Amino acid sequence: MRSGGNGSGGKGGAGKAGSGKGGAGSRAARPPARPGKRPSHDARRQAKAAGRGRPETAPAVGKPAPRRPAAAAPTRAEVKAVTAEVLSTGVQQLVVTPDENEMRIDRFLEARFPQLSFSHIQRIVRKGELRVNGKRADSKDRLEAGQTVRIPPLKLEQQDERPRSAKADADTIGFLRSITLYEDDDVMVLNKPAGLAVQGGSGTTRHVDGLLEALTGKDGQKPRLVHRLDKDTSGCLVIAKSRFAAATLAKTFRSRSARKVYWALVAGVPRVRQGRISTYLAREEAYDGDQRMAVAKHGDDGAMHAVTYYAVVETAAQKLAWLSLKPVTGRTHQLRAHAAHIGHPIVGDPKYFNIQNWELPGGIQNKLHLLARRIVLPHPRGKGTIDVSAPLPPHMRQSWNLLGFEDERYDPIVDAPDE
16 A cells, blocks of 8 residues: 655645645545445455455545455455456466565466466466566476566366365365374475375376365465475475475475485396486487486487486395485486486386386385485574484385385485585
């Protein structure tokens, strides 16, 4: 809201009513606004949520502005109702606010337009329909306050807003609590089960991001993802419980200040017991139409540098090895692609296991044997260090017991560099 001013608003402005020779009585008071001329409080609040809020008029000089009760943040359903029409009316030009500074584009769109699914957002970005300051954007790009984001016209299927079920929410909250390894006012660390996707996509209706809706607070804020795990990878998944924590933790992961340790069961035993894997990785289209990461050359289209340290913890008859892995970079499928690259793919990996005529030992399940074992990162509010470890998932626990591996033994990866 603008202040009443001291006459700086120019001749005839509201600021002149109480200044100058004539004083407050030099001009006739304006008649009160007629009913119906100003939109209701709810309408203005919804318009503001859609980025179309109008500035409020300034109060008369000498009269304190009336105190109004703080308006509750619009619910997700209200934002959807307002923005549904906005999306279909034509090209939209949205200005990034200071509160959205350094937010990823996909998260920006998800916050502004809740009815856009993750796959829908990725599709419009992939087609080049999304522009930032006139330039083609990638979903992982970070925004800066003041930038203009161009949103193309979008035709969305009308979906009935189904009321949330109190019982379903209670069940979801109970499930999330049962897999929580650590929690405070800012951060949660979940023990994500293998088989549960982190985000939605084509044909994926149950995922962590959707489950977090049940934890939405009265202010409309829900916990946010700050990094990802593959669907079939289990273990430590960090969740931010506030926008401040999300922004701070995003910087932590981006600056590689978070230390991550993974455990894997791989085929064969690496000749070098501790080593460093450094390659470039790029997406490639597989023969079945699926996408996977492949080792590429520097300068290849989409190639990104990827570095992983590994250490052999224990072996089983030179046929299997328990590897501890420390990724320095965080590329898609990095550990799975790197393990296959050195000739020791992860057991149960449907995308990267590339040894022909290899037989799975009896008693070991054909599931991805990869665990996000440990996460160490500074607390977003400077309250020391968060250090959390996840237990072996059931299928890996079965394999460890069968092979006689003891998960309490010393992990040599702790001696590996962090960069």
